[in-house]
Amino acid sequence: MTLDDILASLFPGGHEIRHDDGIIAGSATLRSGGKVLVIGIANRTALGVDEAIRLSGHLLDSIDKGSGPILVLVDSDSQRMSKRDELLGLNEFLAHLAKVLIHADMRGRPTIGLLYGHSAAGALLATGLATRVLVGLPGAEPAVMDLPSMAKVTKLSMAALEEKAKSTPVFAPGLSNLEQMGAVHMTWSDAVSLAEQLEALLGDMPAVQDRRGALGKERGGRLKAADIAERVRDLALQIR
Amino acid sequence: MIAPIKDIVQAERARNTSFNEASARTRLALLLDGGSLVEFIGPEAREVSPHLKTFDLPEQYDDGIIVGHGRLEGAPVFVAAQEGRFMGGAFGEVHGAKLTGLLHAARRIGSIPVLILFDTGGVRLQEANAGELAIAEIMRAMIEARAAGVKVIGLIGGRSGCYGGGGLIAGCCSALAVSEPGRIAVSGPEVIETNRGVEEFDSRDRALVWRTMGGKHRRLLGAADVFADDTVQDFREAALELLELLGPVGTFGLDRLKAEHERLAERLRRFGRCEDAVDIWTAEGVAHAATVPELPADQFIALANRIGRTSRDAR
Numbered sequence: 001m002t003l004d005d006i007l008a009s010l011f012p013g014g015h016e017i018r019h020d021d022g023i024i025a026g027s028a029t030l031r032s033g034g035k036v037l038v039i040g041i042a043n044r045t046a047l048g049v050d051e052a053i054r055l056s057g058h059l060l061d062s063i064d065k066g067s068g069p070i071l072v073l074v075d076s077d078s079q080r081m082s083k084r085d086e087l088l089g090l091n092e093f094l095a096h097l098a099k100v101l102i103h104a105d106m107r108g109r110p111t112i113g114l115l116y117g118h119s120a121a122g123a124l125l126a127t128g129l130a131t132r133v134l135v136g137l138p139g140a141e142p143a144v145m146d147l148p149s150m151a152k153v154t155k156l157s158m159a160a161l162e163e164k165a166k167s168t169p170v171f172a173p174g175l176s177n178l179e180q181m182g183a184v185h186m187t188w189s190d191a192v193s194l195a196e197q198l199e200a201l202l203g204d205m206p207a208v209q210d211r212r213g214a215l216g217k218e219r220g221g222r223l224k225a226a227d228i229a230e231r232v233r234d235l236a237l238q239i240r
Numbered sequence: 241m242i243a244p245i246k247d248i249v250q251a252e253r254a255r256n257t258s259f260n261e262a263s264a265r266t267r268l269a270l271l272l273d274g275g276s277l278v279e280f281i282g283p284e285a286r287e288v289s290p291h292l293k294t295f296d297l298p299e300q301y302d303d304g305i306i307v308g309h310g311r312l313e314g315a316p317v318f319v320a321a322q323e324g325r326f327m328g329g330a331f332g333e334v335h336g337a338k339l340t341g342l343l344h345a346a347r348r349i350g351s352i353p354v355l356i357l358f359d360t361g362g363v364r365l366q367e368a369n370a371g372e373l374a375i376a377e378i379m380r381a382m383i384e385a386r387a388a389g390v391k392v393i394g395l396i397g398g399r400s401g402c403y404g405g406g407g408l409i410a411g412c413c414s415a416l417a418v419s420e421p422g423r424i425a426v427s428g429p430e431v432i433e434t435n436r437g438v439e440e441f442d443s444r445d446r447a448l449v450w451r452t453m454g455g456k457h458r459r460l461l462g463a464a465d466v467f468a469d470d471t472v473q474d475f476r477e478a479a480l481e482l483l484e485l486l487g488p489v490g491t492f493g494l495d496r497l498k499a500e501h502e503r504l505a506e507r508l509r510r511f512g513r514c515e516d517a518v519d520i521w522t523a524e525g526v527a528h529a530a531t532v533p534e535l536p537a538d539q540f541i542a543l544a545n546r547i548g549r550t551s552r553d554a555r
Contacts, residue, residue: 050512053505060501064494081427081435087452087517089463090426092555093504095379095411100497102383107494121363121372122426125408129376144368152434154365156295170291170333171368183373210380212373213337222370224290225337228281229377232307232341235280236318237348239309 001137001190003042003075006116009194010071011036023051024073025058027066030202031195035066037109040073040127047123048080052093055127056100063100069110069202072101074128075117094122098130105132110205112198115140115175115184129183133206136175136187143173169221182216250274254473259397260421262472264306264321267357270472271395271479272310272319279308281338289332291367300326303334307342309352313480316352318342324359324400331405332364336374343381346390353391355479356413361428362404375405382412386492391415393482395475396422397455397468403428414486415552417478418455418464420537425453451517451533456540460521460532462503462549469537482552489553499554524548 003024007015010028017026017038022045028036039055041047059070079090105111113128116137121144128134128142136142147165151158165172169180178184185206188197213229216222243251254270262270268277281287283301292299304326310319320339322329339356346354363371382392394413396402401423402410410416410424418424427435429443442448451457459467466481468474490496514520521529524547535543 049504049508053501053508056501057505060498079426081432081440083432083441083452084515086425086427086432087457087514087520088507088511089424089458089461089504091407091424092411092463094426095408096497096500096504098379098408099383099412099500102380103387103492103494103497106384106387122405122408125372125376125379125405129373130379144363144372145365149431149434150365150368154295164294168291168294170370171366177369178373181369181373183369183376210377212377213340216370216373222333222373224287225333225340225370225374225377228287228334228337229341229344232280232338233344233348236309236342236345239278239316 001116003073006073006137006194010198012195021045023054025054027062030199032199035068037062037066037068037070038073039070041076041123042073044075044077044118046077046080047094047126048082048085049088049090049093052097052126056097059100059104063104063109067108069112070101070104072111072113072127072131074113074115074119074124076119076123076127078120079122094126097126101130106208112201115142117141118143120144132208133185133201134183135201136179136184138187138190140175141173142175142178146173180216180219180221182212182214182219182222185215246274251473254476255471257472258470259419259472259475260399260470263325264323264357264359267472268306268310268319268321271476272312273314276311277308277319278310279306280342281307287334289334289367291332291370295366297366303332304329305335305338307338312476318346318352318354319357320354321357322359322398324398327364328361329359329398329400330361330364331371331374332367333370333374335364336371336378340374340377340381343378343385347381347385347388350388350390353393353483354385355393355395357395357398358402358406358410359398359400360402360404360406361400362406372405375409378409379412382409383492386414389491391483391486393417393479395479396424396464397470397475398422401425401453414555415482416464417466417468417475417482418458419468419470419475420455421470422455423449423453424458424463447533456532457517459544460524460526460548461507462551465550465552467537467541467544485552496554503551503554
């Protein structure tokens with residue numbers, strides 16, 4: 001689905017969402033009458049310092065003026081890989097955007113990520129993975145790193161990586177692999193109105209707590225993470 | 241009061257030990273009060289990565305991170321230390337989950353600060369999805385802990401630096417201390433060169449790497465509040481200094497995020513057109529900016545305290 005298709009299906013009553021230079025910002029009204037704050041990154045745009053500050057700026061301008069949910073649309077490249085971005089402290093800009101999203105979610109503005117295209121690495125951490133519920137659309141292509149780059153870093157052949165990718169969801173790119181890990185909560189259908197699916201989710205939002213460890217365990221993608229975290233927490237609480 | 245002999249001996253050892261070259265265990269042993277470390281799920285538990293076998297790679301019994309509780313000048317602290325010599329200190333499923341669990345406990349208690357000794361290349365690619373998600377969970381847990389009043393301090397001076405998702409986690413800390421060899425960035429030099437070409441970034445130009453990503457630049461820019469010389473004792477003193485500096489800083493919240501936004505936006509306005517770190521330092525008013533990389537630690541600290549920005553009330 002294109003971004004315009006997605007916005008039309010999400011907000012059949014119309015919306016005030018602009019996108020330019022790959023940055024999505026605006027708001028829309030739900031059929032229930034409530035307002036949704038919308039940000040996002042489109043057209044497989046890289047997330048650099050300039051993009052990140054625009055997105056966090058839009059959130060901070062609007063965050064204390066309403067009470068509705070926040071929707072984060074994602075079709076990005078990786079973080080922008082450049083000397084300038086690193087010189088200016090890209091890690092702080094990406095962390096800042098993630099912090100604003102996490103803080104908003106904790107303070108009564110439930111956050112939903114909608115991954116409809118590509119995303120990778122630092123860009124995914126600062127957007128979709130900083131929301132309470134990350135939804136995938138069919139055809140979304142998240143990756144931590146593409147296989148050719150991975151082959152370079154791990155010094156394994158592409159053939160070997162492709163073979164392992166079939167049986168090992170823990171490292172291979174793809175929506176279903178991230179769903180199995182617990183990173184993606186659910187995949188929506190592109191054959192049904194997105195407005196209906198969004199309203200169904202909003203009517204049944206999970207509580208404000210990170211459920212991704214539990215989901216990963218239930219789905220068999222991360223069998224150890226939730227238990228290790230819980231054991232460390234319990235041991236640490238006994239120290240008092 | 242005169243310090244007991246064993247404390248003097250420990251401080252002397254810490255002063256003579258390079259933080260950069262020491263193992264994670266040595267760093268913790270010398271950073272904390274002597275003998276105070278209590279480790280959670282240590283190597284004896286043999287909780288190894290379930291994924292490295294697939295790639296015929298060796299495992300480590302602690303999965304490259306130590307998490308626990310200790311004391312700093314008698315006061316309780318939670319600690320996490322990454323071992324940069326195992327898989328580049330990268331975040332995998334077990335490695336990351338230990339830090340997440342520690343932050344969950346810190347949030348519940350509220351009053352015990354967390355020290356994180358970063359030493360990481362980012363996500364462990366052999367378990368990339370689990371590692372990426374672990375980083376997202378750590379960021380969430382850290383913000384939740386900070387909102388509950390917990391101080392989280394990052395100490396960065398390891399061989400693997402603090403790259404990839406590690407850089408984002410560092411960006412979520414309450415404050416950072418960094419040494420000259422500590423590098424903080426998202427994309428590593430080789431990754432930029434591979435993707436964008438050697439004209440964009442020559443990863444073999446070590447001077448370029450240090451002045452773009454290294455500790456001195458991060459301190460002058462205000463990304464880190466304290467610059468430490470490369471000894472474990474200096475990092476111990478930096479951690480104590482940061483705990484004190486953070487004392488008057490209130491709890492994390494919307495005002496702080498707005499202040500951070502202003503701080504970062506101003507950085508873009510002032511330095512967005514600079515082509516090199518030397519241009520930024522010059523714009524900051526450093527005389528003979530090109531000589532900054534050669535300044536000894538004490539002279540650099542004096543300069544940074546005079547000119548460098550701070551960020552602890554705006555992050």
